[in-house]
Amino acid sequence: MAGDGPGGRPAVPGVRDGRLGLEAPGLMRFFNTTGPVVAADHYCIPPLTRLDLDELLRLVRDKRYFVLHAPRQTGKTSALLALRDRLNADGYRCVYVNVEVAQTAREDVGQAMRAVLGRLASGARMTLGDEFMEGVYRDLAARYVPHEVLLEALARWAEADPKPLVLLIDEIDMLIGDSLLSVLRQLRTGYHQRPHGFPQSVVLCGVRDVRDYRIHSGSANAVIAGGSAFNVKAESLRLGDFSRDEVLALVGQHTAETGQAFTAEALETTWSRTLGQPWLVNALAYDACFRDKRGRDRSRPVDAGAVLASQERLILRRETHLGYLADTLREDRVQRVVEPLLSRAETRTFTGRDLEYVRDLGLVARDRPIRVANAIYAEVVSRELSALAPRADWS
Ligand SMILES: Nc1ncnc2c1ncn2[C@@H]1O[C@H](COP(=O)(O)OP(=O)(O)O)[C@@H](O)[C@H]1O
Ligand SMILES: [Mg+2]
The missing domain is CATH 3.40.50 (Rossmann fold)
Incomplete structure (x- = not known):
């Protein structure tokens, strides 16, 4: 890719690996959550x-x-x-x-x-x-x-x-x-x-x-x-999601450029909650390292608790992508597939076409067993379904 440095790392002038505090503010890269990645501005896996x-x-x-x-x-x-x-x-x-x-x-x-x-x-x-x-x-x-x-x-x-x-x-x-x-x-x-x-x-x-x-x-x-x-x-x-190695490489760019470590547990949590869904990985890491006040202290390693706290904030803020997925639950065909998956109901009433549709949305994994694609989507879906469910006790 044009603009790549040796080893596929983006060549970014002025940003030196691992030298804490040396980045000039205008040259600091970050985790991108809005639109396509630009190697000079964002941590990224060469597309x-x-x-x-x-x-x-x-x-x-x-x-x-x-x-x-x-x-x-x-x-x-x-x-x-x-x-x-x-x-x-x-x-x-x-x-x-x-x-x-x-x-x-x-x-x-x-x-x-x-x-x-x-x-x-x-x-x-x-x-x-x-x-x-x-x-x-x-x-x-x-x-x-x-x-x-x-x-x-x-x-x-x-x-x-x-x-x-x-x-x-x-x-x-x-x-x-x-x-x-x-x-x-x-x-x-x-x-x-x-x-x-x-x-x-x-x-x-x-x-x-x-x-x-x-x-x-x-x-x-x-x-x-x-x-x-x-x-x-x-x-x-x-195009699939990131592999585990790609998730580690992406977060590793932040560590290399700012000196801020992620604990082994934090890396594992980032992987296990997202299963490499590219936007989710960036959104979690951005929240943990750039929005969270304590996370902005580069001398503090990011731990698993910070990653889980970021997940909760992303869900509560209904950040664009998550809000969009939650909105798809208003469609009957989406509910027909995901509701029994989450409630582990025995009877499933969805058609092959319904399943194909939710897979195209990315909500459900493409392979078997049929399941919601990752833990964060599952959390968003179950909260949205309970919000949408009719309440017998409301009179
Ligand atoms: N090569 C990449 N490296 C790191 N993150 C990426 C990469 N490609 C996509 N992303 C993440 O996915 C988000 C969406 O990227 P985009 O190219 O706009 O996807 P799409 O066109 O499929 O919606 C980005 O904002 C970023 O969070
Ligand atoms: Mg696009």
Whole structure:
């Protein structure tokens, strides 16, 4: 990854390993809990080491279109941004685009396409200094119907430069109904023109695998399977949680840069409560070392009690990600799966589809036995369920 120092450690000017008190305030790194990681500002595991990079590079070289998916707050965007930089260093023209803004266009395909084109134009300008899309997309949007304007714009953009074009499309599954269908179908239609007349490779990134999308088309008044709208997909790659070694390495960066130790028990607690869920690991460690007043004293080692106290504060504050997960319990299908898991009820009434959905949310582990993904999620879920439960004694 660009900017990495020897041994995969981010090269951060002015921050020296283990020299207590030497960090200049402006250069201090911290545990990031808001959005993608930036190696110069945040402790981080080099994002590309979390993916099967050889496989990814092979798929791009082989002109494949593929899916990268994982629950929220796993590191998808961090990984895509690092991949973009790597591909640009390797001689591709690679642009990252987040299409979330098109969600509010709902099934107004014209508005959604303009938003997607606008994001592409902006990404190309900012990353590559490439103004081609910016120069043509409004005119194309006036001349082509929404159902083909993306196809036409991508074809012209690919043709404009012999360097192979690669698109990383993030938050693809935020698009709704006909808008999502139209993006998938336009990509599929242009596919055979690649690499000279269409992007060489496209990565679709979101929470779910495209194959599992059930897209409600307002225009057809029917549910259409993602796999049929986008049958050119070669592979689906998943991003997992941190391994135990990665959790230790992440916390170890803080110890190396500030001199503040975590006791062996505190490290074990951080691992066992989170099982490596990337946001949770950062949120716990951030609270313990940066928010907690005593924890800010770098001469005090962080112990297991401090980590558990941080966990309690995170849950009580309903920090964004935890609040989002708690809110999903208002959906019947989520309750149907997790309620019997926590109450250890004998009878389970959920369907395979319900289970697949909560796994995509990250609430339930992907492997067997079926269980809530980690101890902190389990705690959040059980408190939320008791808050939601009807009270017979309230009159
Ligand atoms: N490589 C990494 N090293 C350390 N923490 C990470 C890394 N990638 C992600 N995280 C943690 O996960 C959070 C979400 O990262 P992001 O890339 O925005 O994930 P996603 O796109 O899957 O929601 C970050 O704020 C950080 O807490
Ligand atoms: Mg993201």
